[in-house]
Every structure is written in structure tokens, then in C-alpha cells.
Amino acid sequence: LAKTTQPISMDSYEGQEVNITCSHNNIATNDYITWYQQFPSQGPRFIIQGYKTKVTNEVASLFIPADRKSSTLSLPRVSLSDTAVYYCLVGPNSGGYQKVTFGTGTKLQVIP
Amino acid sequence: SAVISQKPSRDICQRGTSLTIQCQVDSQVTMMFWYRQQPGQSLTLIATANQGSEATYESGFVIDKFPISRPNLTFSTLTVSNLSPEDSSIYLCSVEAKIVWTSGGASINEQFFGPGTRLTVL
Numbered sequence: 001l002a003k004t005t006q007p008i009s010m011d012s013y014e015g016q017e018v019n020i021t022c023s024h025n026n027i028a029t030n031d032y033i034t035w036y037q038q039f040p041s042q043g044p045r046f047i048i049q050g051y052k053t054k055v056t057n058e059v060a061s062l063f064i065p066a067d068r069k070s071s072t073l074s075l076p077r078v079s080l081s082d083t084a085v086y087y088c089l090v091g092p093n094s095g096g097y098q099k100v101t102f103g104t105g106t107k108l109q110v111i112p
Numbered sequence: 113s114a115v116i117s118q119k120p121s122r123d124i125c126q127r128g129t130s131l132t133i134q135c136q137v138d139s140q141v142t143m144m145f146w147y148r149q150q151p152g153q154s155l156t157l158i159a160t161a162n163q164g165s166e167a168t169y170e171s172g173f174v175i176d177k178f179p180i181s182r183p184n185l186t187f188s189t190l191t192v193s194n195l196s197p198e199d200s201s202i203y204l205c206s207v208e209a210k211i212v213w214t215s216g217g218a219s220i221n222e223q224f225f226g227p228g229t230r231l232t233v234l
Contacts, residue, residue: 036223043116043204043225044155087154100145100206100223102155 004088004103011109018075020106022088025069033064033071036087038105044087048073075108083110114139114209116226124232125195132191133229135205140185146178149202149228158203161188195233202228 005023012018024033032051036044048055050062050071061074075082085105115138125131135144144161158178159169167180181189192199206225 041228041230043206043228044223045225046222049222101157102147104154 004090006086006088006103006106008104009107009109011111012078013111014079015077018078018082018108020073020075020086020088020108021070022073023070024088024090027068027090028092030092031068031090032092033062033068034089034091034100035060035062035073036089036102038085038087040084044102047086078108078110080110080112082108084108113222114141114207114224116205116207116224118203118205118226118229120229121227122230122232124234126234127196129195130191130193131195131231132189133203133205133231135188135190135226137186137207139209141207141209142185143208144182144188145206145208145223146180146188146190147204147206147225149204151201155204158190192231195231197233200231200233202230204228 003026006020010020032049034049035047037047038044048057048060048062050064052064052068055062063072063074073086085107087102087105089100089102117136119134123131146158147155148158149155157170158173159167159180161167161180161182163182163185169175177193179191188205190203204225206223208221208223
């Protein structure tokens with residue numbers, strides 16, 4: 001599984017857009033990029049997944065450049081409840097059963 | 113989606129004893145995964161639990177220390193044996209489910225996690 005690198009922590013004020021970038025230089029052709037969110041005392045929760053270009057859902061957007069060596073999770077207008085750890089993962093999504101390898105994650109602190 | 117429950121939610125155990133953690137899923141799944149998350153750290157995969165066969169352990173984890181059962185497609189247990197304070201951690205189970213959520217009908221494999229079991233070893 002490709003190794004990922006992301007900032008250890010970030011601070012943001014409420015109402016701002018937050019962009020968390022993840023580097024994955026060794027991403028393979030069949031790898032997808034997935035982001036999870038984890039609140040204290042809870043298990044991680046899936047946010048978004050993409051392969052290339054841009055993916056958007058009701059929670060976030062995921063931007064992936066053409067070379068796919070990095071990706072950016074964008075959270076629009078964060079609130080205090082978005083304070084959590086965000087994990088970027090890269091691996092195959094072939095329809096088989098993949099085990100997920102978590103990196104260090106980015107601890108986002110939203111400030112009032 | 114899949115809803116996962118774990119028992120117990122937390123426990124305090126004495127050194128040398130064992131703790132068995134139960135994981136129940138509301139739907140049938142082929143594989144279940146067990147993770148450990150030490151305080152302030154990321155998640156580390158312990159093993160993959162297959163129904164009807166031996167679990168597959170990751171490097172650094174052995175069956176004698178972390179025996180796993182998988183009697184059916186909705187249930188698994190993880191036992192942490194011969195406890196020491198270094199085993200104090202959160203233990204999570206997870207499953208993978210295929211979700212169709214894109215407008216074009218494409219599917220993804222999403223992992224669903226239980227709430228975790230917080231173990232403290234004295």
C-alpha cells in the first residue's frame with residue numbers, strides 16, 4: 001500500500017474553508033484515495049473517495065491532480081463539530097476486500 | 113451501510129489476565145478486521161478475521177497473544193491475552209461493505225468501524 005504524508009495538525013476558525021493536503025508519491029495505477037474522519041472516542045468514519053479530478057459529496061470535496069501524487073480534502077465552512085482527526089489512505093478498490101492502512105492523520109482544531 | 117457494536121465499551125483489567133472483545137455486525141460480511149489504537153496514535157491493523165478459517169495476522173501480532181474467533185458472518189471476538197500495561201489501548205473492529213453512491217452507479221468499498229473498546233491494564 002502506498003505511503004501517505006499529511007500535516008500532523010491544523011487550526012482553523014469557524015466558517016472558514018479548510019484544505020488538508022496529502023502526499024502519496026508512490027500511488028499505483030489501481031489505487032484510490034480515501035479520507036476518513038475520527039472523533040474522540042469513536043471509530044473512523046468514511047468521508048469521501050476518489051480516483052482522479054474532483055469528487056464532491058454533501059460533506060466534502062476531494063481534489064486530485066492529474067499526476068495523482070497528492071490530493072486535497074476540502075471542508076467548506078467548518079464548524080466546531082468538524083474538530084477531528086482526518087486520515088488520508090491510498091489503496092486498491094478492486095471489489096475485493098482490502099485491508100486499510102492508516103497513516104498518522106491530521107488533527108484539525110476548529111476555533112470559535 | 114453496516115452498523116457495528118462492540119462489547120465491552122471499556123474495561124479495566126489486571127496484569128496477567130485476558131480480555132475478550134465481541135464485535136457484532138447487523139449484516140453478513142465476509143471479512144472483519146481488528147485494529148489497535150494506542151493513545152494519541154493512529155490505527156494499526158492487528159488481523160483479518162475470515163469466517164471458517166484462521167485469522168491472518170499482521171507483522172508484530174501473533175495468535176497466541178491475540179486469538180480471534182469468527183464463528184459466523186456477523187460476529188467475531190478478539191482476545192487480548194496475558195495482559196500487560198503496554199496493551200492499554202482502544203481496540204476496534206471494522207468491516208468492509210460495497211456502497212453504490214456515485215451518480216453514475218459506480219461502487220466503492222467503504223470500511224465501517226465499531227465504536228471501539230477502551231482497555232486499561234493496571
